[in-house]
Amino acid sequence: TLIILDITEKNERERLRREFTANVSHELKTPLTSISGNAEIIKNGIVKPEDVPHFAENIYKEAGRLISLVNDIIKLSKLDEGGGEITKEPVDLSEIASEVSESLRAQAERRAISSEIHTEKAVIMGIRPILTEMIYNLWENAIKYNKEGGKLYVDIANECQDGRKFVKFSIRDTGIGIPSADLERIFERFYRVDKSHSKEIGGTGLGLSIVKHGARLHGAEITVKSEIDKGSTFIIQFPKEA
Numbered sequence: 001t002l003i004i005l006d007i008t009e010k011n012e013r014e015r016l017r018r019e020f021t022a023n024v025s026h027e028l029k030t031p032l033t034s035i036s037g038n039a040e041i042i043k044n045g046i047v048k049p050e051d052v053p054h055f056a057e058n059i060y061k062e063a064g065r066l067i068s069l070v071n072d073i074i075k076l077s078k079l080d081e082g083g084g085e086i087t088k089e090p091v092d093l094s095e096i097a098s099e100v101s102e103s104l105r106a107q108a109e110r111r112a113i114s115s116e117i118h119t120e121k122a123v124i125m126g127i128r129p130i131l132t133e134m135i136y137n138l139w140e141n142a143i144k145y146n147k148e149g150g151k152l153y154v155d156i157a158n159e160c161q162d163g164r165k166f167v168k169f170s171i172r173d174t175g176i177g178i179p180s181a182d183l184e185r186i187f188e189r190f191y192r193v194d195k196s197h198s199k200e201i202g203g204t205g206l207g208l209s210i211v212k213h214g215a216r217l218h219g220a221e222i223t224v225k226s227e228i229d230k231g232s233t234f235i236i237q238f239p240k241e242a
Contacts, residue, residue, distance in 0.1 A: 134211045175231050
């Protein structure tokens with residue numbers, strides 16, 4: 001029985017690896033094809049001089065998308081290896097929330113999204129860059145998938161349940177929501193609920209995978225609640241050292 005389980009697990013890992021490789025190839029090919037096509041048009045001189053900036057802008061945007069994708073793949077690779085050589089240290093999640101809020105302020109203002117933030121000093125043993133990446137990804141999604149003029153709510157609190165101490169991070173938006181059928185798959189790499197909408201707002205499709213891997217690395221639990229046209233809530237419970 002143990003041998004069968006080992007083989008099953010190995011086969012599943014191989015399947016996921018093949019699927020990831022195929023997805024990466026597809027995701028890389030799209031911007032590269034666009035860059036190549038736009039560059040070829042300029043190179044062959046079949047574009048009016050006044051239209052060159054337009055094609056150059058396309059190349060610039062697709063190159064940026066390519067860089068973001070490669071960076072996210074590198075981050076996931078490091079998380080797959082257990083976070084590399086980085087050691088855990090005391091990290092105050094309320095400090096990270098403040099930094100992320102400031103980083104995304106302009107993005108939120110462009111969509112007239114207001115924020116209601118309630119935090120308290122909440123220290124856990126963690127890897128600061130990964131925790132920042134996790135909170136940033138969730139916060140950015142709460143802006144991207146929100147409605148124009150919407151709201152987002154962030155809560156960070158120290159809690160205790162059944163004698164277990166933990167820090168609860170919660171972020172809720174008033175956005176488009178996630179269909180119940182998709183909730184189990186949103187943490188899969190490259191999975192997009194609405195491909196056309198996701199393409200329109202950008203993103204690599206790897207953000208929530210990074211959040212999931214980061215949570216696993218910190219022994220944290222993630223729960224998601226969502227209603228179509230009403231919004232989504234992501235909750236992460238980080239264990240505290242005794």
